[in-house]
Amino acid sequence: MENTKRLVLSSAPHLHEGASIKRDMYIVILALLFPTAGAVYFFGAYVLLMLATALLCAILTEYVAKWMRKRPFYMDGSAIVTAILFVLVMPPRTPLWIVAVGSIFCIAVAKEMFGGLGQNIFNPALAGRAFASLSFAGALTRWIGPVASFMADGVTTATPLSESFATALSRGELYRALFFGNVAGSVGETSALLILIGGVILLAFGLIKWQVPVFYIGTVALLSFLLGQDPLFQILAGGLMLGAFFMATDYVTSPLTTGGKIIFAVGAGVLVVLIRTWGSMPEGVCYSILLMNAFTPLIDRYVRPKLYGYVKRTNKEEAS
Amino acid sequence: MNSQLLVRLGLVRPAGVHPPARKLAAEQAIERAQLPKTVILPLQQHIGAPAKAVVKRGDEVKVGQMIAEAGGFVSVPIHATISGIVKQLATVASPITGQPVLGVIIESDGKDDWIDLTPADPEGLSTEEIINRIKGAGIVGMGGATFPTHVKLSPPPEKSITSVIVNGAECEPYITADDRLMLEETDRILIGLKIVMRVLSVERAYVAIEENKPRAIARMRQAVEKASFPGTVTVEAVPAKYPMGAEKTLVKSILGLEVPEGGLPMDVGTVIQNVATLAAVADAITLGKPLVERVVTVTGLVGTPKNLLARFGTSASSLIEECGGADPSADELIFGGPMMGIAQSHVATPIIKGTNCILVKMSDVREEHDCIRCGRCIETCPMGLMPLMFVNLVKKEDYESLADYHIANCVECGACAYGCPAKIPIVSYIKTGKVELRKAGVK
Numbered sequence: 174m175e176n177t178k179r180l181v182l183s184s185a186p187h188l189h190e191g192a193s194i195k196r197d198m199y200i201v202i203l204a205l206l207f208p209t210a211g212a213v214y215f216f217g218a219y220v221l222l223m224l225a226t227a228l229l230c231a232i233l234t235e236y237v238a239k240w241m242r243k244r245p246f247y248m249d250g251s252a253i254v255t256a257i258l259f260v261l262v263m264p265p266r267t268p269l270w271i272v273a274v275g276s277i278f279c280i281a282v283a284k285e286m287f288g289g290l291g292q293n294i295f296n297p298a299l300a301g302r303a304f305a306s307l308s309f310a311g312a313l314t315r316w317i318g319p320v321a322s323f324m325a326d327g328v329t330t331a332t333p334l335s336e337s338f339a340t341a342l343s344r345g346e347l348y349r350a351l352f353f354g355n356v357a358g359s360v361g362e363t364s365a366l367l368i369l370i371g372g373v374i375l376l377a378f379g380l381i382k383w384q385v386p387v388f389y390i391g392t393v394a395l396l397s398f399l400l401g402q403d404p405l406f407q408i409l410a411g412g413l414m415l416g417a418f419f420m421a422t423d424y425v426t427s428p429l430t431t432g433g434k435i436i437f438a439v440g441a442g443v444l445v446v447l448i449r450t451w452g453s454m455p456e457g458v459c460y461s462i463l464l465m466n467a468f469t470p471l472i473d474r475y476v477r478p479k480l481y482g483y484v485k486r487t488n489k490e491e492a493s
Numbered sequence: 494m495n496s497q498l499l500v501r502l503g504l505v506r507p508a509g510v511h512p513p514a515r516k517l518a519a520e521q522a523i524e525r526a527q528l529p530k531t532v533i534l535p536l537q538q539h540i541g542a543p544a545k546a547v548v549k550r551g552d553e554v555k556v557g558q559m560i561a562e563a564g565g566f567v568s569v570p571i572h573a574t575i576s577g578i579v580k581q582l583a584t585v586a587s588p589i590t591g592q593p594v595l596g597v598i599i600e601s602d603g604k605d606d607w608i609d610l611t612p613a614d615p616e617g618l619s620t621e622e623i624i625n626r627i628k629g630a631g632i633v634g635m636g637g638a639t640f641p642t643h644v645k646l647s648p649p650p651e652k653s654i655t656s657v658i659v660n661g662a663e664c665e666p667y668i669t670a671d672d673r674l675m676l677e678e679t680d681r682i683l684i685g686l687k688i689v690m691r692v693l694s695v696e697r698a699y700v701a702i703e704e705n706k707p708r709a710i711a712r713m714r715q716a717v718e719k720a721s722f723p724g725t726v727t728v729e730a731v732p733a734k735y736p737m738g739a740e741k742t743l744v745k746s747i748l749g750l751e752v753p754e755g756g757l758p759m760d761v762g763t764v765i766q767n768v769a770t771l772a773a774v775a776d777a778i779t780l781g782k783p784l785v786e787r788v789v790t791v792t793g794l795v796g797t798p799k800n801l802l803a804r805f806g807t808s809a810s811s812l813i814e815e816c817g818g819a820d821p822s823a824d825e826l827i828f829g830g831p832m833m834g835i836a837q838s839h840v841a842t843p844i845i846k847g848t849n850c851i852l853v854k855m856s857d858v859r860e861e862h863d864c865i866r867c868g869r870c871i872e873t874c875p876m877g878l879m880p881l882m883f884v885n886l887v888k889k890e891d892y893e894s895l896a897d898y899h900i901a902n903c904v905e906c907g908a909c910a911y912g913c914p915a916k917i918p919i920v921s922y923i924k925t926g927k928v929e930l931r932k933a934g935v936k
Contacts, residue, residue: 178840180592181825181856184921186829186907188512188666192869237805246864289864291915315729352872382503429868429879473893478506480899481741482751 194290198250200378201419204371205257208361208415211354216265220360223260225278226269228269230317231256238285252289255279258298258419261361262412262459263305264313271312275305277473288469295466296426306459366445372418373426382431385438392442400450412458413445420458433469433476441465495675497732508875509734509742510908512552513706518669518798523677525802526789527676528605530576530849532806534560535596538845539633540640541567543599546597552579554935557608557783564591569631569641572900573599574785574804576606587675589653589829589843591834596905599806609782614809615688623692623778630777631846636671636738636767636827639847642774645766646692648759652694655762658747660772661709662731662738665830668850670788671768675702675709675799678772685771687722688778693764696724696918699747705733736906740765742875750927754902789844793827793853794820809851810840819853827852832907862915870919876902876916880909884922892929900926 226464231252239246242489258277279301286295306313350356354364361368374379393413394404408414421427428437441461448457499505520693537543540566554573556562561571577600585596616622628643659682663671667883675682690698700717702710707730714728729735731746739754743765751760758765766774769787776782789812792798796817803812809826812820825832828848844851870880882898904925910919 180838180840181822181858182838183825183833183856183858184836184903184918184924185829186832186911186920187825187827187834187836187852187854188911189857189859190512190912192912194735197865197914199868249862251865289863291865358785390588395707422863424867429866429871429881433508475765475916477879478569478871478874478877479903481745481756481875482754482756482879484753484755493814 180295190303191454191463194249196363197380198254200380201254201375202257204374205261205361205419207367207371208261208364209257211364211367212265214222214259215354215363216478217265218362220260221408222269223263223360224271225274227256227260228253230273230276231259231280235285238281239289240455242285242289244289249290252280253299254299259301261346262298262302262359265357265360268307268312271305271309271332274308274337275301278304278447291425293425295463296420296423299420299463299466302459303463307360312402316412340387341393348405348409351406356410359412359415362415365409365414368414368418375418381418381422382434384431384435385427388435388438389417390414392439393445396443396446397450398435400446405448407449411449413455416441416458416462420462421465426462426469428469428472428476429475430476430478433472436472436476437469440468506643506872506877507734508872508873508877508924509649510873511733512666512910512911514664514727514733515792516669517667517792518800521669521673521797521799523673523788523800523802525719526804526807527602528575528601529547529807529811530601530603531808532581532599532601532603532804533596533843534559534599534806535572535585535594535843535845536571537587538571538639539569540638541565541569543594544571546570546582548573548579548582548593548597548648549844550579550581554579554599555606555608555609558784559629560599560733562632563628564763566816567641567644569633569643569766570627570783571597572596572631572783572785575599575601576604577602585878586838586842588845588848590833591838613781615684615778615873616618618778620692623688626659626777626781627774630773631848632773632777632784634738635768635769635787635846635849637833637849639845642766642770643674645759645764646689647900648693648764652759653762654695654740654759654764656695656697656748656764657686657689657698658666658743658758658896659698659712660738660740660743660765661700661702661713661768662705663706664703664733664735664738665832665834665850666735666773666808667792667852668790668830669792670790670800670849671707672709674707674724674768674772674788676712679712680720681772681775682713682768683716683720683722683771683773684779685773685775686726687720687767689766689771690723695764696889698722698724698726700726700728701731701737701743701747702728703733703737704730704775723725735908736875736904739904739906740877741862745861754899760881772887781867784846787844787848788845789848789854790850792850793817793825794855795853797857806843808843812844813840813853819882822855825856832911833905835866856879859916859918861917862916864917867914869912871906873912875906875908878903880919880923881917884917884919887922887926887929890924890928891930892933895926895930900930903927906926 235252279297282301283297397407398404444456444461530850536779544561580598580600584593734876825835
């Protein structure tokens with residue numbers, strides 16, 4: 174090095190693992206491709222229109238929001254994840270204008286108004302879903318069964334969690350249908366298998382903790398068993414699988430520590446059973462996670478990692 | 494169950510990271526660097542009070558002659574590292590802080606004339622004499638922390654010290670200086686250890702080496718078996734996990750104990766000494782030789798990475814030239830390892846007692862994003878802290894709350910920032926936070 178060489182000064186560490194938000198988000202998108210592909214297979218090409226609408230609206234909204242907030246727009250993939258998740262939790266024949274309004278809400282209200290990625294308290298996709306189902310209740314109760322062909326129109330039917338459904342099939346057929354996804358339900362919630370594949374991808378890349386889905390699903394299974402319900406049915410039906418692997422594991426809106434995450438998961442599991450059993454709605458996953466999102470700051474305040482060399486101090490010592 | 498399995502199962506936090514080893518100079522035997530024509534010796538090369546110059550411009554000095562005396566108890570003297578003439582006492586940039594400090598500049602007469610050294614048999618010296626010799630030789634912790642060694646060897650009487658841990662972990666990527674020293678100067682290290690065990694009157698010592706250095710482990714084990722000690726000495730292979738070499742991590746790994754918050758290893762009855770420090774202690778006692786040189790790993794984007802035995806005050810640029818020069822693409826110069834090392838602003842910066850490595854690299858300017866609360870920094874923090882909270886609180890300028898999250902416990906190892914997907918320079922925020930908290934006067 175010649176003596177006049179201009180050197181760059183930076184703060185340690187000068188070596189990095191190479192992790193990036195973008196990489197994480199694209200892995201999540203990869204994992205989401207499985208339930209998404211299943212959704213297109215089960216509910217037809219209309220799902221693609223929903224996805225296109227949601228993606229376009231979400232990304233444009235983020236761009237405009239960043240411009241209004243005078244922040245740099247950066248394509249980190251988080252808007253894509255939100256848009257896909259939002260479509261996956263909507264009914265299969267949701268009118269496109271509702272998809273548009275909902276995904277704009279996800280980004281503009283649930284995320285950017287709170288300060289953008291990392292600052293939002295509620296999971297944006299679920300907040301959008303809650304907003305849409307409260308605002309457009311009538312339009313969103315038309316559930317269809319899986320379609321016979323790619324371009325076909327669906328037939329309105331009951332979802333597994335509504336009472337009229339459960340008796341129609343034998344147990345084994347029912348479980349099989351629920352596991353592979355051949356039932357009515359939200360776009361991406363029906364196939365437990367495809368969600369599990371996505372979940373395994375997230376686990377393999379170390380993006381989520383196994384404790385979250387295990388404690389969430391485990392709590393629902395245990396409680397429903399104690400209440401005399403069919404635990405397997407409770408696990409496979411509705412949005413629990415998708416919620417447990419993709420929503421309750423959201424970094425931003427769930428607790429920081431593993432202990433906190435377990436509290437979150439158990440709390441959400443209890444809420445699901447409470448809502449499904451005694452609530453006025455057939456499904457409780459969305460609200461269970463949103464409610465626990467609200468508890469996240471509180472959990473983070475009290476559940477902290479074990480400090481190296483922690484010494485318990487008496488009040489007297491602290492005062493001195 | 495072993496701890497790695499527990500980590501893999503997600504049952505315990507990894508509390509550390511696994512950066513690539515990149516020990517480029519591991520096969521290079523220690524070589525003596527060319528004697529520099531000029532040396533720049535900053536008078537603050539250690540933790541504690543700066544040394545006070547005792548020479549003036551125009552003085553003739555010999556190698557090993559004291560040019561600055563200790564500025565207090567927690568301070569050490571500094572010695573001339575070449576023979577020649579004191580060219581000037583000037584303000585120079587500190588390689589530690591980058592701030593201006595007083596320094597002595599010596600111009601070589603090309604002779605390498607040493608002062609008369611007074612060898613001694615350690616057995617014939619009292620504890621006090623040994624400690625005085627160590628202090629007089631200007632020895633500090635050579636693992637990079639540069640804490641005066643005589644202070645570590647003079648624990649207050651109420652602390653009972655029962656063991657010595659020899660730190661040969663060398664957990665930072667790239668650095669091979671200690672590894673080579675353990676392979677080539679094994680006996681000197683053990684002589685130093687024996688002296689330290691005697692001074693502290695302990696009967697137990699552990700030599701901790703990361704398991705990725707099997708040759709050093711074997712060599713040290715062999716030598717320990719042959720030597721006789723005033724107690725039991727074992728060589729322990731510790732997991733290769735950064736920051737294994739940090740004192741507190743090492744204490745936990747070797748003794749299974751945690752140093753109480755705000756305390757020192759002596760609070761759990763142990764004293765840690767780096768292998769290079771022990772070799773320096775051996776020289777100071779048996780040869781009467783002051784600390785004037787050390788092994789520096791010159792590595793990264795240089796022609797041939799090497800382990801050079803170099804005099805303090807030698808410029809980084811001349812050592813880099815000895816290794817075949819730097820790659821033209823390199824634009825960053827780090828003293829120390831890549832995880833905790835300090836970026837230098839000038840290629841002529843002199844090496845000092847704590848400089849175990851000169852790393853030449855290409856800068857990688859990273860755009861910082863907002864925290865997504867992934868929690869990886871919490872997972873990897875060896876101290877059980879929540880690094881992201883420090884970033885949040887410093888951004889909000891809520892410095893008082895930093896104490897609630899025990900910011901003072903942070904050892905600035907950088908494990909958090911190493912794996913941060915938002916590329917937040919977390920350590921930099923923490924340093925700011927510590928300074929602001931101190932300013933706010935909150936303890």
